[in-house]
Every structure is written in C-alpha cells, then in structure tokens.
Amino acid sequence: MELTEEQQMIQETARRFAESEVQPIAAEIDQMGKYPLELIEKMGGMGFLGLVVPAEYGGTGTDTVCYSIVIEELSRVCGSTGLSVAAHNSLGSAPICIAGTEEQKSKYLPEISSGEAVAAFGLTEPQAGSDASRTQTRAVLKGDKYILNGTKVYVTNGGHARYMVMTAMTQPEKGVHGISAFIVHNDFPGFKIGTHEKKLGVRASSTTEIVFEDCEVPKENLLGNEGEGFKIFMQTLDGGRISIGAMALGIAQGAMEAAIAYAKERHQFGKPISEFQAIQNMIADMATEIRAARLMVYDTSRLKDEGKPFSAESAMCKLFASTMAMKVTTNALQIHGGYGYFTEYPVERYYRDAKLTEIGEGTSEIQRLVIARSILKD
Numbered sequence: 001m002e003l004t005e006e007q008q009m010i011q012e013t014a015r016r017f018a019e020s021e022v023q024p025i026a027a028e029i030d031q032m033g034k035y036p037l038e039l040i041e042k043m044g045g046m047g048f049l050g051l052v053v054p055a056e057y058g059g060t061g062t063d064t065v066c067y068s069i070v071i072e073e074l075s076r077v078c079g080s081t082g083l084s085v086a087a088h089n090s091l092g093s094a095p096i097c098i099a100g101t102e103e104q105k106s107k108y109l110p111e112i113s114s115g116e117a118v119a120a121f122g123l124t125e126p127q128a129g130s131d132a133s134r135t136q137t138r139a140v141l142k143g144d145k146y147i148l149n150g151t152k153v154y155v156t157n158g159g160h161a162r163y164m165v166m167t168a169m170t171q172p173e174k175g176v177h178g179i180s181a182f183i184v185h186n187d188f189p190g191f192k193i194g195t196h197e198k199k200l201g202v203r204a205s206s207t208t209e210i211v212f213e214d215c216e217v218p219k220e221n222l223l224g225n226e227g228e229g230f231k232i233f234m235q236t237l238d239g240g241r242i243s244i245g246a247m248a249l250g251i252a253q254g255a256m257e258a259a260i261a262y263a264k265e266r267h268q269f270g271k272p273i274s275e276f277q278a279i280q281n282m283i284a285d286m287a288t289e290i291r292a293a294r295l296m297v298y299d300t301s302r303l304k305d306e307g308k309p310f311s312a313e314s315a316m317c318k319l320f321a322s323t324m325a326m327k328v329t330t331n332a333l334q335i336h337g338g339y340g341y342f343t344e345y346p347v348e349r350y351y352r353d354a355k356l357t358e359i360g361e362g363t364s365e366i367q368r369l370v371i372a373r374s375i376l377k378d
C-alpha cells in the first residue's frame with residue numbers, strides 16, 4: 001500500500017516527535033508509572049489529540065490511515081503513550097462524533113481535540129467485562145437530571161480525563177436495549193476516581209476505577225437516544241480496535257529494531273549473533289509478520305474511511321496484530337538473552353506492553369467470536 005503525500009508527512013512528523021520527545025522519557029515514565037501530562041499538552045499542539053475529529057470541530061480532519069500511523073509511531077517508542085492517545089481519540093471523542101448532537105459536538109470536540117481536556121471511555125464494570133451487556137450501573141431520570149450509581153473499572157485516562165463517555169442502564173427490563181450512553185464531567189457531584197491500578201505493562205498510562213454515587217448528570221448529556229448506548233459503544237469499539245492493532249504493530253516494530261541492533265552488536269563464538277541462522281530465522285519471521293499486520297491495519301483503516309463494512313476486519317486486524325506483537329516481543333527478548341530480562345534494554349518493556357493488546361477493547365477470544373459470527377451468519 002502506497003501512502004499518500006499527506007500520510008507520509010504525518011508519518012515523518014509523528015516519528016520525529018516520538019523519537020525526540022517520547023523515546024527519551026519512555027523508560028523513566030514506565031518505571032515511575034507516571035502519566036506524562038507535559039507530553040499530552042505537546043501532542044495537543046501537534047494535532048494528535050484530534051485525529052478522529054472533523055476540522056469543523058477543531059480536529060485534524062485527517063483519515064484513519066493517518067490516525068493509525070500516529071498510534072504506530074508513538075507505540076514504536078512507548079506503548080503507554082500510544083495507548084493514552086488511542087483511548088483519548090477512538091474511545092473518548094469518537095462516540096461523540098458518532099452520536100453527538102450538533103450542540104454536544106461543538107461543546108466538547110474542540111476542547112478534546114486541542115488536548116485542553118483529556119477524554120475517556122467507561123464500559124467495563126466489575127461484573128461486565130467481555131459481556132458488556134451486563135452493565136449494572138444505573139441511571140434514573142429525576143426532573144432534568146439523570147442520577148447515576150455504579151462503578152466502572154479499568155478506565156484508561158481515568159485519573160486525568162475531564163470528560164468520560166460511559167454507559168448506564170436506564171431501562172433494565174429491556175436488557176441490552178435498555179443501556180444508554182452519557183457524557184459525564186469529572187466535576188459533576190457524585191463523580192469519584194477510585195483505585196489507580198498498578199499494572200504489568202503500559203505503566204505510564206492511567207487506569208482507574210470511576211465510582212458514581214448519586215452522580216448528577218444533566219439530561220442534555222445523554223448521548224444519542226435512551227437505549228442506544230450499547231449500539232454506540234459497539235460501533236465505537238469497531239474503530240478503536242484498529243488503533244489497538246496499530247499500537248501492537250508499533251510495539252512490534254520497536255522491539256524488532258531493538259533486536260536487530262542488539263544482534264549486530266552482540267558477539268558470541270567469535271562473531272555477531274546476527275550471523276547465526278537461528279537468530280536470522282527469528283528476525284525474518286518478525287519482519288514478515290509485521291509487514292502482514294501493517295497491511296491489515298492500513299487496509300482496515302482505508303475500509304473505514306471509504307464507509308465500507310469493517311467490523312469483522314477490525315477484529316481480524318486486532319487479533320492478528322496483537323498475537324504477532326506477543327510473538328515478536330517474546331523473540332526480540334530471546335535474542336537479547338539474559339540482557340533482555342533486565343530494564344537496561346527497552347525490550348522487556350515492549351514485551352510487557354504488548355500483552356495489553358491481546359486484552360483491551362475485547363480479548364482475542366472475543367475477537368474470534370466477532371469474526372466467526374460475521375463469517376457464519378448466512
């Protein structure tokens with residue numbers, strides 16, 4: 001796939017930014033578990049936080065291939081930064097683009113796109129993970145406000161988001177058709193940030209619980225109509241999965257580059273280990289599978305841009321790219337031998353960060369369900 005001039009320009013800009021601003025602090029923020037607020041500000045200025053938003057609402061108005069390229073380039077040096085930006089764009093602002101009224105779009109999207117406000121997405125609950133239709137958070141309309149009670153877990157950007165798009169049950173008797181979506185502000189009465197999770201990887205991203213205790217949400221913050229929340233969120237995840245594919249791709253690319261550099265410099269038995277066929281085979285497989293994943297991520301992005309069906313394809317690209325990223329990072333660490341096990345080299349971070357891509361926005365098992373359902377439906 002040839003990239004257009006605009007896509008190539010964005011690739012160069014994103015790579016330059018990632019290498020000069022993100023890479024130098026990636027190991028430190030990972031070790032400290034520190035969300036890099038100063039990077040978020042800079043990325044707002046670069047347009048990286050408005051990548052799925054049309055220009056009329058303050059976004060870049062660029063296509064999904066450009067968006068995937070930015071996530072790939074950021075993740076190539078830092079999975080945490082890739083995840084934070086992906087969650088902000090394709091989970092935080094996308095549902096407002098999909099289902100927001102004109103008033104909601106004009107109110108929220110410019111602030112979110114500039115990075116003045118970070119955005120998050122709350123679907124998962126303690127008892128509603130893969131089966132997100134089991135939402136237990138309740139929203140009851142009282143006068144001109146909905147009163148929300150419940151808990152969302154594992155919310156990326158949760159500790160820093162000014163706005164969170166989330167689901168709650170408004171009509172429990174209707175099951176999945178009784179779930180509605182809301183835009184909630186972090187300063188609404190009854191909005192509380194709960195536990196800050198300590199994680200295996202993507203440690204410099206923020207993952208928190210969000211607790212609603214009689215949280216008062218104005219009626220006009222309903223997103224779409226009552227009962228449309230689940231549909232809006234599933235549509236959002238179709239797009240989001242492309243960005244997790246792009247994140248997996250970037251992590252794998254970074255790990256492979258680190259493995260190649262190490263294999264050329266490390267000598268054993270009197271020669272560089274890159275001259276051993278066992279090492280060459282691992283590198284050849286990495287390069288092949290990364291290329292296949294890149295084609296899938298870019299092609300699925302193109303399908304989305306052309307308004308063609310892409311739900312099964314986005315599940316395929318996430319499934320393939322995340323499986324590939326786990327394999328590539330495992331072998332990249334293996335090529336480093338004992339050195340790969342320690343924090344001195346970035347490869348152990350890539351290995352830990354890659355695991356998230358097999359879990360977030362639907363596990364690999366759930367991607368297979370989505371794909372099989374689509375293939376077997378006729």
Ligand SMILES: Cc1cc2nc3c(=O)[nH]c(=O)nc-3n(C[C@H](O)[C@H](O)[C@H](O)COP(=O)(O)OP(=O)(O)OC[C@H]3O[C@@H](n4cnc5c(N)ncnc54)[C@H](O)[C@@H]3O)c2cc1C
Nearest residue numbers: 121122123124129130154155156359360361362363365366
């Ligand atoms: C770092 C991180 C960030 C996240 N960010 C967000 C976020 O911003 N917003 C948000 O809403 N959520 C977020 N999540 C939640 C994520 O989407 C869920 O963890 C994921 O969907 C799985 O849900 P679960 O953890 O409850 O696992 P479970 O659903 O309990 O699954 C446990 C195991 O059972 C398997 N399983 C479940 N059902 C089936 C089935 N029908 N067939 C076969 N196997 C099955 C799963 O694949 C998995 O292996 C995040 C998670 C992590 C780890």
